[in-house]
Amino acid sequence: MTHINAALVESFGEPPRYRSIPAPQADARREVAEVLAVGIHPVTRGVASGRHYASSGALPVVPGIDGVVRRADGSLAYVGGLGGGGTMAERILIDPRSAIPVPSGADPATVAASMNPAMSSWVALRGRVPFRAGQSVLVIGATGAAGSIAVKTARHLGAGRVVAAGRNRQRLEQLAADGADAIVELSPDDDATAAAFAAAAAEVDVVLDYVWGAPTELAMRAILGARTDHARLLDWVHIGSTAGPTITLDGSGLRSNALRISGSGFGSIDLRQAGLPELVAAVASGALTVRPRPVPLETIEQAWGHEDAPGERTVVIPTSA
Ligand SMILES: NC(=O)c1ccc[n+]([C@@H]2O[C@H](COP(=O)([O-])OP(=O)(O)OC[C@H]3O[C@@H](n4cnc5c(N)ncnc54)[C@H](OP(=O)(O)O)[C@@H]3O)[C@@H](O)[C@H]2O)c1
Structure with missing residues:
Protein backbone atom coordinates (compact mmCIF):
# COMPACT_ATOMS: atom_id res chain seq x y z
CA MET A 1 0.00 0.00 0.00
CA THR A 2 1.34 3.44 -0.88
CA HIS A 3 1.26 6.23 1.67
CA ILE A 4 1.05 10.02 1.62
CA ASN A 5 1.78 12.73 4.15
CA ALA A 6 -1.13 14.42 5.89
CA ALA A 7 -2.12 16.38 8.96
CA LEU A 8 -4.01 14.16 11.39
CA VAL A 9 -6.10 15.06 14.43
CA GLU A 10 -5.66 12.13 16.82
CA SER A 11 -7.10 13.70 19.93
CA PHE A 12 -9.57 16.59 20.27
CA GLY A 13 -7.98 19.53 22.05
CA GLU A 14 -4.52 18.84 20.60
CA PRO A 15 -3.05 20.18 17.35
CA PRO A 16 -2.95 17.91 14.30
CA ARG A 17 0.28 15.91 13.80
CA TYR A 18 2.26 15.40 10.60
CA ARG A 19 1.61 11.74 9.76
CA SER A 20 1.79 9.15 7.00
CA ILE A 21 -1.62 7.76 5.94
CA PRO A 22 -2.78 5.36 3.19
CA ALA A 23 -2.99 7.05 -0.21
CA PRO A 24 -6.53 7.67 -1.51
CA GLN A 25 -7.78 5.45 -4.35
CA ALA A 26 -10.12 6.75 -7.07
CA ASP A 27 -13.56 5.17 -7.26
CA ALA A 28 -16.50 5.37 -9.67
CA ARG A 29 -17.55 8.81 -8.46
CA ARG A 30 -14.33 10.44 -7.32
CA GLU A 31 -10.88 11.15 -8.66
CA VAL A 32 -7.56 11.68 -6.91
CA ALA A 33 -6.25 15.27 -6.93
CA GLU A 34 -2.99 16.82 -5.72
CA VAL A 35 -3.53 19.36 -2.95
CA LEU A 36 -1.75 22.70 -3.46
CA ALA A 37 -3.06 24.91 -0.63
CA VAL A 38 -5.42 24.64 2.36
CA GLY A 39 -6.44 27.57 4.60
CA ILE A 40 -6.57 27.30 8.39
CA HIS A 41 -9.88 29.14 8.89
CA PRO A 42 -11.77 29.51 12.19
CA VAL A 43 -14.22 26.85 10.97
CA THR A 44 -11.28 24.54 10.13
CA ARG A 45 -10.17 24.72 13.75
CA GLY A 46 -13.77 24.43 14.96
CA VAL A 47 -14.50 21.24 13.03
CA ALA A 48 -11.13 19.73 13.99
CA SER A 49 -11.84 20.46 17.66
CA GLY A 50 -14.99 18.33 17.54
CA ARG A 51 -17.07 21.26 18.81
CA HIS A 52 -18.46 22.60 15.51
CA TYR A 53 -21.99 21.52 14.56
CA ALA A 54 -20.56 19.96 11.38
CA SER A 55 -17.97 17.82 13.20
CA SER A 56 -18.64 14.06 12.98
CA GLY A 57 -16.88 13.46 16.30
CA ALA A 58 -14.87 10.60 14.78
CA LEU A 59 -11.10 10.25 15.27
CA PRO A 60 -8.52 10.20 13.80
CA VAL A 61 -9.50 12.77 11.20
CA VAL A 62 -7.68 14.76 8.51
CA PRO A 63 -8.53 18.46 9.09
CA GLY A 64 -9.23 21.00 6.34
CA ILE A 65 -12.62 21.98 4.97
CA ASP A 66 -11.53 23.31 1.58
CA GLY A 67 -8.53 23.97 -0.62
CA VAL A 68 -7.06 24.39 -4.07
CA VAL A 69 -6.09 21.22 -5.94
CA ARG A 70 -4.47 20.24 -9.20
CA ARG A 71 -6.63 17.72 -11.04
CA ALA A 72 -5.34 14.79 -13.08
CA ASP A 73 -5.75 16.83 -16.28
CA GLY A 74 -3.47 19.54 -14.85
CA SER A 75 -6.20 22.12 -14.25
CA LEU A 76 -6.64 23.92 -10.91
CA ALA A 77 -9.85 23.71 -8.92
CA TYR A 78 -11.30 24.93 -5.63
CA VAL A 79 -12.93 22.21 -3.57
CA GLY A 80 -14.79 22.89 -0.40
CA GLY A 81 -17.67 22.41 1.92
CA LEU A 82 -18.21 20.07 4.78
CA GLY A 83 -19.14 16.44 4.44
CA GLY A 84 -16.26 15.28 2.23
CA GLY A 85 -12.97 14.12 3.71
CA GLY A 86 -10.43 16.55 5.14
CA THR A 87 -8.19 18.38 2.70
CA MET A 88 -4.89 18.74 4.60
CA ALA A 89 -3.05 15.96 2.81
CA GLU A 90 -0.79 15.63 -0.22
CA ARG A 91 -3.57 14.00 -2.21
CA ILE A 92 -7.33 13.74 -1.65
CA LEU A 93 -10.41 12.33 -3.35
CA ILE A 94 -12.60 14.94 -5.04
CA ASP A 95 -15.99 14.79 -6.68
CA PRO A 96 -15.40 16.41 -10.10
CA ARG A 97 -19.02 17.63 -10.16
CA SER A 98 -18.43 19.97 -7.23
CA ALA A 99 -14.89 21.10 -8.15
CA ILE A 100 -14.89 24.77 -9.22
CA PRO A 101 -12.32 25.67 -11.89
CA VAL A 102 -9.63 28.15 -10.83
CA PRO A 103 -7.94 30.20 -13.59
CA SER A 104 -4.50 28.76 -14.39
CA GLY A 105 -2.62 31.99 -13.55
CA ALA A 106 -4.19 32.32 -10.08
CA ASP A 107 -2.09 31.95 -6.93
CA PRO A 108 -3.37 28.78 -5.15
CA ALA A 109 -2.39 30.11 -1.70
CA THR A 110 -4.34 33.35 -2.19
CA VAL A 111 -7.43 31.50 -3.40
CA ALA A 112 -7.20 29.01 -0.51
CA ALA A 113 -6.76 31.85 2.01
CA SER A 114 -9.62 33.92 0.67
CA MET A 115 -12.45 31.66 -0.48
CA ASN A 116 -13.82 30.74 2.95
CA PRO A 117 -13.84 34.28 4.36
CA SER A 264 -25.82 31.96 6.85
CA GLY A 265 -23.47 29.00 7.04
CA PHE A 266 -23.00 25.38 6.07
CA GLY A 267 -26.44 23.86 6.48
CA SER A 268 -28.54 26.95 5.76
CA ILE A 269 -27.29 27.47 2.22
CA ASP A 270 -27.21 25.54 -1.01
CA LEU A 271 -23.71 26.20 -2.29
CA ARG A 272 -24.71 25.06 -5.79
CA GLN A 273 -27.03 28.07 -5.99
CA ALA A 274 -24.54 30.57 -4.58
CA GLY A 275 -22.68 31.60 -7.74
CA LEU A 276 -19.37 30.28 -6.43
CA PRO A 277 -17.67 30.13 -9.87
CA GLU A 278 -18.22 33.88 -10.08
CA LEU A 279 -16.75 34.29 -6.59
CA VAL A 280 -13.69 32.19 -7.51
CA ALA A 281 -13.17 34.48 -10.51
CA ALA A 282 -13.43 37.59 -8.30
CA VAL A 283 -10.98 36.11 -5.75
CA ALA A 284 -8.56 34.95 -8.46
CA SER A 285 -8.58 38.45 -9.98
CA GLY A 286 -7.47 39.88 -6.63
CA ALA A 287 -10.70 41.79 -5.96
CA LEU A 288 -11.76 39.94 -2.78
CA THR A 289 -8.71 38.59 -1.01
CA VAL A 290 -6.81 38.30 2.24
CA ARG A 291 -3.03 37.91 2.37
CA PRO A 292 -1.91 34.25 2.54
CA ARG A 293 0.80 33.15 5.00
CA PRO A 294 2.02 29.92 3.39
CA VAL A 295 3.56 27.23 5.63
CA PRO A 296 4.71 23.70 4.71
CA LEU A 297 2.53 20.77 5.77
CA GLU A 298 5.26 19.33 7.98
CA THR A 299 5.01 22.40 10.27
CA ILE A 300 1.28 21.86 10.91
CA GLU A 301 1.67 21.56 14.70
CA GLN A 302 3.24 25.03 15.03
CA ALA A 303 1.05 26.54 12.29
CA TRP A 304 -2.10 25.41 14.10
CA GLY A 305 -1.27 27.56 17.14
CA HIS A 306 -0.35 30.65 15.12
CA GLU A 307 -2.61 33.68 15.50
CA ASP A 308 -2.98 35.41 12.14
CA ALA A 309 -2.37 39.13 11.90
CA PRO A 310 -5.34 41.23 10.70
CA GLY A 311 -5.90 40.68 6.99
CA GLU A 312 -3.76 37.53 6.92
CA ARG A 313 -4.63 33.81 6.75
CA THR A 314 -2.28 30.88 7.32
CA VAL A 315 -2.30 28.45 4.40
CA VAL A 316 -0.85 24.95 4.53
CA ILE A 317 1.07 23.89 1.41
CA PRO A 318 1.04 20.07 1.17
CA THR A 319 2.63 19.89 -2.29
CA SER A 320 4.77 22.59 -3.84
CA ALA A 321 3.20 23.87 -7.07
N1 LIG B 1 -21.03 31.21 8.26
C1 LIG B 1 -20.09 31.31 7.35
O1 LIG B 1 -20.32 31.08 6.16
C2 LIG B 1 -18.73 31.75 7.76
C3 LIG B 1 -17.66 31.79 6.85
C4 LIG B 1 -16.42 32.30 7.27
C5 LIG B 1 -16.25 32.72 8.60
N2 LIG B 1 -17.31 32.59 9.46
C6 LIG B 1 -17.19 32.98 10.87
O2 LIG B 1 -17.02 34.39 10.94
C7 LIG B 1 -16.21 34.70 12.08
C8 LIG B 1 -15.04 35.57 11.64
O3 LIG B 1 -14.23 34.82 10.75
P1 LIG B 1 -12.86 35.42 10.21
O4 LIG B 1 -12.35 34.48 9.21
O5 LIG B 1 -13.03 36.86 9.85
O6 LIG B 1 -11.99 35.36 11.56
P2 LIG B 1 -10.82 36.31 12.02
O7 LIG B 1 -10.05 36.80 10.84
O8 LIG B 1 -10.13 35.57 13.11
O9 LIG B 1 -11.57 37.61 12.63
C9 LIG B 1 -12.23 37.57 13.85
C10 LIG B 1 -13.03 38.86 14.01
O10 LIG B 1 -13.82 38.78 15.18
C11 LIG B 1 -13.59 39.94 15.98
N3 LIG B 1 -13.77 39.63 17.38
C12 LIG B 1 -13.21 38.62 18.08
N4 LIG B 1 -13.64 38.65 19.35
C13 LIG B 1 -14.47 39.73 19.44
C14 LIG B 1 -15.22 40.30 20.50
N5 LIG B 1 -15.22 39.76 21.74
N6 LIG B 1 -15.96 41.40 20.24
C15 LIG B 1 -15.99 41.95 19.01
N7 LIG B 1 -15.29 41.46 17.96
C16 LIG B 1 -14.54 40.35 18.19
C17 LIG B 1 -12.17 40.35 15.65
O11 LIG B 1 -11.98 41.68 16.00
P3 LIG B 1 -10.52 42.30 16.27
O12 LIG B 1 -9.95 42.60 14.90
O13 LIG B 1 -10.77 43.50 17.05
O14 LIG B 1 -9.74 41.26 17.03
C18 LIG B 1 -12.18 40.12 14.15
O15 LIG B 1 -12.85 41.17 13.50
C19 LIG B 1 -15.80 33.36 12.70
O16 LIG B 1 -16.73 33.07 13.73
C20 LIG B 1 -15.97 32.39 11.55
O17 LIG B 1 -16.21 31.07 12.01
C21 LIG B 1 -18.53 32.14 9.06
Whole structure:
Protein backbone atom coordinates (compact mmCIF):
# COMPACT_ATOMS: atom_id res chain seq x y z
CA MET A 1 0.00 0.00 0.00
CA THR A 2 1.34 3.44 -0.88
CA HIS A 3 1.26 6.23 1.67
CA ILE A 4 1.05 10.02 1.62
CA ASN A 5 1.78 12.73 4.15
CA ALA A 6 -1.13 14.42 5.89
CA ALA A 7 -2.12 16.38 8.96
CA LEU A 8 -4.01 14.16 11.39
CA VAL A 9 -6.10 15.06 14.43
CA GLU A 10 -5.66 12.13 16.82
CA SER A 11 -7.10 13.70 19.93
CA PHE A 12 -9.57 16.59 20.27
CA GLY A 13 -7.98 19.53 22.05
CA GLU A 14 -4.52 18.84 20.60
CA PRO A 15 -3.05 20.18 17.35
CA PRO A 16 -2.95 17.91 14.30
CA ARG A 17 0.28 15.91 13.80
CA TYR A 18 2.26 15.40 10.60
CA ARG A 19 1.61 11.74 9.76
CA SER A 20 1.79 9.15 7.00
CA ILE A 21 -1.62 7.76 5.94
CA PRO A 22 -2.78 5.36 3.19
CA ALA A 23 -2.99 7.05 -0.21
CA PRO A 24 -6.53 7.67 -1.51
CA GLN A 25 -7.78 5.45 -4.35
CA ALA A 26 -10.12 6.75 -7.07
CA ASP A 27 -13.56 5.17 -7.26
CA ALA A 28 -16.50 5.37 -9.67
CA ARG A 29 -17.55 8.81 -8.46
CA ARG A 30 -14.33 10.44 -7.32
CA GLU A 31 -10.88 11.15 -8.66
CA VAL A 32 -7.56 11.68 -6.91
CA ALA A 33 -6.25 15.27 -6.93
CA GLU A 34 -2.99 16.82 -5.72
CA VAL A 35 -3.53 19.36 -2.95
CA LEU A 36 -1.75 22.70 -3.46
CA ALA A 37 -3.06 24.91 -0.63
CA VAL A 38 -5.42 24.64 2.36
CA GLY A 39 -6.44 27.57 4.60
CA ILE A 40 -6.57 27.30 8.39
CA HIS A 41 -9.88 29.14 8.89
CA PRO A 42 -11.77 29.51 12.19
CA VAL A 43 -14.22 26.85 10.97
CA THR A 44 -11.28 24.54 10.13
CA ARG A 45 -10.17 24.72 13.75
CA GLY A 46 -13.77 24.43 14.96
CA VAL A 47 -14.50 21.24 13.03
CA ALA A 48 -11.13 19.73 13.99
CA SER A 49 -11.84 20.46 17.66
CA GLY A 50 -14.99 18.33 17.54
CA ARG A 51 -17.07 21.26 18.81
CA HIS A 52 -18.46 22.60 15.51
CA TYR A 53 -21.99 21.52 14.56
CA ALA A 54 -20.56 19.96 11.38
CA SER A 55 -17.97 17.82 13.20
CA SER A 56 -18.64 14.06 12.98
CA GLY A 57 -16.88 13.46 16.30
CA ALA A 58 -14.87 10.60 14.78
CA LEU A 59 -11.10 10.25 15.27
CA PRO A 60 -8.52 10.20 13.80
CA VAL A 61 -9.50 12.77 11.20
CA VAL A 62 -7.68 14.76 8.51
CA PRO A 63 -8.53 18.46 9.09
CA GLY A 64 -9.23 21.00 6.34
CA ILE A 65 -12.62 21.98 4.97
CA ASP A 66 -11.53 23.31 1.58
CA GLY A 67 -8.53 23.97 -0.62
CA VAL A 68 -7.06 24.39 -4.07
CA VAL A 69 -6.09 21.22 -5.94
CA ARG A 70 -4.47 20.24 -9.20
CA ARG A 71 -6.63 17.72 -11.04
CA ALA A 72 -5.34 14.79 -13.08
CA ASP A 73 -5.75 16.83 -16.28
CA GLY A 74 -3.47 19.54 -14.85
CA SER A 75 -6.20 22.12 -14.25
CA LEU A 76 -6.64 23.92 -10.91
CA ALA A 77 -9.85 23.71 -8.92
CA TYR A 78 -11.30 24.93 -5.63
CA VAL A 79 -12.93 22.21 -3.57
CA GLY A 80 -14.79 22.89 -0.40
CA GLY A 81 -17.67 22.41 1.92
CA LEU A 82 -18.21 20.07 4.78
CA GLY A 83 -19.14 16.44 4.44
CA GLY A 84 -16.26 15.28 2.23
CA GLY A 85 -12.97 14.12 3.71
CA GLY A 86 -10.43 16.55 5.14
CA THR A 87 -8.19 18.38 2.70
CA MET A 88 -4.89 18.74 4.60
CA ALA A 89 -3.05 15.96 2.81
CA GLU A 90 -0.79 15.63 -0.22
CA ARG A 91 -3.57 14.00 -2.21
CA ILE A 92 -7.33 13.74 -1.65
CA LEU A 93 -10.41 12.33 -3.35
CA ILE A 94 -12.60 14.94 -5.04
CA ASP A 95 -15.99 14.79 -6.68
CA PRO A 96 -15.40 16.41 -10.10
CA ARG A 97 -19.02 17.63 -10.16
CA SER A 98 -18.43 19.97 -7.23
CA ALA A 99 -14.89 21.10 -8.15
CA ILE A 100 -14.89 24.77 -9.22
CA PRO A 101 -12.32 25.67 -11.89
CA VAL A 102 -9.63 28.15 -10.83
CA PRO A 103 -7.94 30.20 -13.59
CA SER A 104 -4.50 28.76 -14.39
CA GLY A 105 -2.62 31.99 -13.55
CA ALA A 106 -4.19 32.32 -10.08
CA ASP A 107 -2.09 31.95 -6.93
CA PRO A 108 -3.37 28.78 -5.15
CA ALA A 109 -2.39 30.11 -1.70
CA THR A 110 -4.34 33.35 -2.19
CA VAL A 111 -7.43 31.50 -3.40
CA ALA A 112 -7.20 29.01 -0.51
CA ALA A 113 -6.76 31.85 2.01
CA SER A 114 -9.62 33.92 0.67
CA MET A 115 -12.45 31.66 -0.48
CA ASN A 116 -13.82 30.74 2.95
CA PRO A 117 -13.84 34.28 4.36
CA ALA A 118 -15.10 35.70 1.05
CA MET A 119 -17.84 33.10 0.73
CA SER A 120 -19.45 34.15 4.01
CA SER A 121 -20.64 37.54 2.76
CA TRP A 122 -21.04 36.46 -0.87
CA VAL A 123 -23.43 33.67 0.01
CA ALA A 124 -25.30 35.77 2.56
CA LEU A 125 -25.92 38.61 0.11
CA ARG A 126 -26.60 36.34 -2.86
CA GLY A 127 -28.59 33.61 -1.16
CA ARG A 128 -29.93 34.51 2.28
CA VAL A 129 -31.45 37.96 1.82
CA PRO A 130 -33.12 39.72 -1.11
CA PHE A 131 -30.23 42.17 -1.40
CA ARG A 132 -30.46 44.68 -4.25
CA ALA A 133 -27.86 47.02 -5.70
CA GLY A 134 -28.08 50.44 -4.09
CA GLN A 135 -29.03 49.12 -0.63
CA SER A 136 -26.91 49.81 2.44
CA VAL A 137 -24.98 47.20 4.40
CA LEU A 138 -23.49 47.20 7.90
CA VAL A 139 -20.67 44.72 8.61
CA ILE A 140 -20.10 43.99 12.31
CA GLY A 141 -16.69 42.38 12.87
CA ALA A 142 -15.30 44.12 9.80
CA THR A 143 -11.73 44.01 11.09
CA GLY A 144 -11.35 40.23 10.65
CA ALA A 145 -10.53 38.35 7.46
CA ALA A 146 -14.16 37.59 6.58
CA GLY A 147 -15.49 40.97 7.71
CA SER A 148 -12.93 42.98 5.77
CA ILE A 149 -13.72 41.05 2.58
CA ALA A 150 -17.44 41.53 3.36
CA VAL A 151 -16.95 45.29 3.09
CA LYS A 152 -15.48 44.78 -0.40
CA THR A 153 -18.04 42.14 -1.38
CA ALA A 154 -20.95 44.40 -0.49
CA ARG A 155 -19.46 47.08 -2.69
CA HIS A 156 -18.64 44.56 -5.45
CA LEU A 157 -22.28 43.42 -5.46
CA GLY A 158 -23.52 46.99 -5.75
CA ALA A 159 -24.15 48.27 -2.22
CA GLY A 160 -24.88 51.98 -2.18
CA ARG A 161 -23.46 52.51 1.31
CA VAL A 162 -21.23 50.27 3.45
CA VAL A 163 -20.62 50.77 7.18
CA ALA A 164 -17.76 48.88 8.89
CA ALA A 165 -17.90 48.15 12.64
CA GLY A 166 -15.19 46.54 14.76
CA ARG A 167 -12.80 46.90 17.65
CA ASN A 168 -9.51 47.62 15.93
CA ARG A 169 -9.41 51.37 15.22
CA GLN A 170 -6.40 51.14 12.90
CA ARG A 171 -8.05 48.43 10.78
CA LEU A 172 -11.27 50.46 10.65
CA GLU A 173 -9.38 53.47 9.35
CA GLN A 174 -7.78 51.26 6.71
CA LEU A 175 -11.25 50.03 5.68
CA ALA A 176 -12.42 53.63 5.40
CA ALA A 177 -9.43 54.37 3.17
CA ASP A 178 -10.32 51.27 1.11
CA GLY A 179 -13.90 52.43 0.51
CA ALA A 180 -16.12 51.98 3.62
CA ASP A 181 -18.47 54.98 3.81
CA ALA A 182 -18.53 55.09 7.61
CA ILE A 183 -16.94 53.26 10.54
CA VAL A 184 -18.23 52.39 14.00
CA GLU A 185 -15.74 51.58 16.72
CA LEU A 186 -16.79 48.90 19.21
CA SER A 187 -15.19 50.59 22.21
CA PRO A 188 -15.39 49.69 25.92
CA ASP A 189 -17.69 52.74 26.28
CA ASP A 190 -21.12 51.22 25.50
CA ASP A 191 -22.89 54.60 25.30
CA ALA A 192 -20.38 55.92 22.77
CA THR A 193 -20.65 52.71 20.73
CA ALA A 194 -24.45 52.82 20.75
CA ALA A 195 -24.41 56.49 19.68
CA ALA A 196 -22.00 55.63 16.84
CA PHE A 197 -24.28 52.81 15.59
CA ALA A 198 -27.30 55.11 15.78
CA ALA A 199 -25.53 57.85 13.85
CA ALA A 200 -23.95 55.70 11.13
CA ALA A 201 -26.22 52.71 10.68
CA ALA A 202 -29.82 53.49 11.74
CA GLU A 203 -31.20 53.15 8.21
CA VAL A 204 -29.21 50.16 6.89
CA ASP A 205 -30.99 47.44 4.91
CA VAL A 206 -28.73 44.48 5.70
CA VAL A 207 -26.45 43.64 8.62
CA LEU A 208 -23.72 41.03 8.12
CA ASP A 209 -22.89 40.00 11.68
CA TYR A 210 -19.65 38.15 12.45
CA VAL A 211 -19.58 38.78 16.21
CA TRP A 212 -22.98 38.02 17.84
CA GLY A 213 -23.08 38.06 21.66
CA ALA A 214 -22.98 41.34 23.62
CA PRO A 215 -21.85 43.65 20.78
CA THR A 216 -24.79 42.44 18.67
CA GLU A 217 -27.26 43.06 21.49
CA LEU A 218 -25.92 46.59 21.84
CA ALA A 219 -25.91 47.26 18.08
CA MET A 220 -29.43 45.88 17.62
CA ARG A 221 -30.86 48.01 20.44
CA ALA A 222 -29.12 51.14 19.16
CA ILE A 223 -30.15 50.68 15.53
CA LEU A 224 -33.76 49.69 16.25
CA GLY A 225 -34.09 52.62 18.61
CA ALA A 226 -32.77 55.11 16.06
CA ARG A 227 -34.55 53.83 12.95
CA THR A 228 -36.92 56.37 11.42
CA ASP A 229 -38.79 54.17 8.92
CA HIS A 230 -39.81 51.28 11.18
CA ALA A 231 -41.59 49.34 8.42
CA ARG A 232 -38.50 49.28 6.23
CA LEU A 233 -37.10 45.74 6.21
CA LEU A 234 -33.93 45.23 8.25
CA ASP A 235 -32.32 41.92 7.37
CA TRP A 236 -29.89 40.89 10.11
CA VAL A 237 -27.74 37.93 9.03
CA HIS A 238 -25.82 36.03 11.70
CA ILE A 239 -22.60 34.64 10.18
CA GLY A 240 -20.09 34.27 13.01
CA SER A 241 -19.95 34.15 16.81
CA THR A 242 -16.57 35.61 17.67
CA ALA A 243 -18.00 37.57 20.63
CA GLY A 244 -20.37 34.88 21.90
CA PRO A 245 -22.75 32.08 20.87
CA THR A 246 -26.03 33.60 22.07
CA ILE A 247 -27.95 36.86 22.24
CA THR A 248 -30.93 37.97 24.29
CA LEU A 249 -33.54 39.85 22.30
CA ASP A 250 -36.48 41.77 23.74
CA GLY A 251 -39.53 40.74 21.71
CA SER A 252 -40.52 44.37 21.32
CA GLY A 253 -37.61 44.73 18.92
CA LEU A 254 -39.41 42.39 16.54
CA ARG A 255 -42.79 44.14 16.96
CA SER A 256 -41.57 47.70 16.70
CA ASN A 257 -39.49 47.28 13.55
CA ALA A 258 -39.45 45.11 10.43
CA LEU A 259 -36.50 43.17 11.81
CA ARG A 260 -35.82 39.79 10.26
CA ILE A 261 -33.03 37.60 11.66
CA SER A 262 -31.50 34.76 9.69
CA GLY A 263 -28.24 32.84 9.61
CA SER A 264 -25.82 31.96 6.85
CA GLY A 265 -23.47 29.00 7.04
CA PHE A 266 -23.00 25.38 6.07
CA GLY A 267 -26.44 23.86 6.48
CA SER A 268 -28.54 26.95 5.76
CA ILE A 269 -27.29 27.47 2.22
CA ASP A 270 -27.21 25.54 -1.01
CA LEU A 271 -23.71 26.20 -2.29
CA ARG A 272 -24.71 25.06 -5.79
CA GLN A 273 -27.03 28.07 -5.99
CA ALA A 274 -24.54 30.57 -4.58
CA GLY A 275 -22.68 31.60 -7.74
CA LEU A 276 -19.37 30.28 -6.43
CA PRO A 277 -17.67 30.13 -9.87
CA GLU A 278 -18.22 33.88 -10.08
CA LEU A 279 -16.75 34.29 -6.59
CA VAL A 280 -13.69 32.19 -7.51
CA ALA A 281 -13.17 34.48 -10.51
CA ALA A 282 -13.43 37.59 -8.30
CA VAL A 283 -10.98 36.11 -5.75
CA ALA A 284 -8.56 34.95 -8.46
CA SER A 285 -8.58 38.45 -9.98
CA GLY A 286 -7.47 39.88 -6.63
CA ALA A 287 -10.70 41.79 -5.96
CA LEU A 288 -11.76 39.94 -2.78
CA THR A 289 -8.71 38.59 -1.01
CA VAL A 290 -6.81 38.30 2.24
CA ARG A 291 -3.03 37.91 2.37
CA PRO A 292 -1.91 34.25 2.54
CA ARG A 293 0.80 33.15 5.00
CA PRO A 294 2.02 29.92 3.39
CA VAL A 295 3.56 27.23 5.63
CA PRO A 296 4.71 23.70 4.71
CA LEU A 297 2.53 20.77 5.77
CA GLU A 298 5.26 19.33 7.98
CA THR A 299 5.01 22.40 10.27
CA ILE A 300 1.28 21.86 10.91
CA GLU A 301 1.67 21.56 14.70
CA GLN A 302 3.24 25.03 15.03
CA ALA A 303 1.05 26.54 12.29
CA TRP A 304 -2.10 25.41 14.10
CA GLY A 305 -1.27 27.56 17.14
CA HIS A 306 -0.35 30.65 15.12
CA GLU A 307 -2.61 33.68 15.50
CA ASP A 308 -2.98 35.41 12.14
CA ALA A 309 -2.37 39.13 11.90
CA PRO A 310 -5.34 41.23 10.70
CA GLY A 311 -5.90 40.68 6.99
CA GLU A 312 -3.76 37.53 6.92
CA ARG A 313 -4.63 33.81 6.75
CA THR A 314 -2.28 30.88 7.32
CA VAL A 315 -2.30 28.45 4.40
CA VAL A 316 -0.85 24.95 4.53
CA ILE A 317 1.07 23.89 1.41
CA PRO A 318 1.04 20.07 1.17
CA THR A 319 2.63 19.89 -2.29
CA SER A 320 4.77 22.59 -3.84
CA ALA A 321 3.20 23.87 -7.07
N1 LIG B 1 -21.03 31.21 8.26
C1 LIG B 1 -20.09 31.31 7.35
O1 LIG B 1 -20.32 31.08 6.16
C2 LIG B 1 -18.73 31.75 7.76
C3 LIG B 1 -17.66 31.79 6.85
C4 LIG B 1 -16.42 32.30 7.27
C5 LIG B 1 -16.25 32.72 8.60
N2 LIG B 1 -17.31 32.59 9.46
C6 LIG B 1 -17.19 32.98 10.87
O2 LIG B 1 -17.02 34.39 10.94
C7 LIG B 1 -16.21 34.70 12.08
C8 LIG B 1 -15.04 35.57 11.64
O3 LIG B 1 -14.23 34.82 10.75
P1 LIG B 1 -12.86 35.42 10.21
O4 LIG B 1 -12.35 34.48 9.21
O5 LIG B 1 -13.03 36.86 9.85
O6 LIG B 1 -11.99 35.36 11.56
P2 LIG B 1 -10.82 36.31 12.02
O7 LIG B 1 -10.05 36.80 10.84
O8 LIG B 1 -10.13 35.57 13.11
O9 LIG B 1 -11.57 37.61 12.63
C9 LIG B 1 -12.23 37.57 13.85
C10 LIG B 1 -13.03 38.86 14.01
O10 LIG B 1 -13.82 38.78 15.18
C11 LIG B 1 -13.59 39.94 15.98
N3 LIG B 1 -13.77 39.63 17.38
C12 LIG B 1 -13.21 38.62 18.08
N4 LIG B 1 -13.64 38.65 19.35
C13 LIG B 1 -14.47 39.73 19.44
C14 LIG B 1 -15.22 40.30 20.50
N5 LIG B 1 -15.22 39.76 21.74
N6 LIG B 1 -15.96 41.40 20.24
C15 LIG B 1 -15.99 41.95 19.01
N7 LIG B 1 -15.29 41.46 17.96
C16 LIG B 1 -14.54 40.35 18.19
C17 LIG B 1 -12.17 40.35 15.65
O11 LIG B 1 -11.98 41.68 16.00
P3 LIG B 1 -10.52 42.30 16.27
O12 LIG B 1 -9.95 42.60 14.90
O13 LIG B 1 -10.77 43.50 17.05
O14 LIG B 1 -9.74 41.26 17.03
C18 LIG B 1 -12.18 40.12 14.15
O15 LIG B 1 -12.85 41.17 13.50
C19 LIG B 1 -15.80 33.36 12.70
O16 LIG B 1 -16.73 33.07 13.73
C20 LIG B 1 -15.97 32.39 11.55
O17 LIG B 1 -16.21 31.07 12.01
C21 LIG B 1 -18.53 32.14 9.06
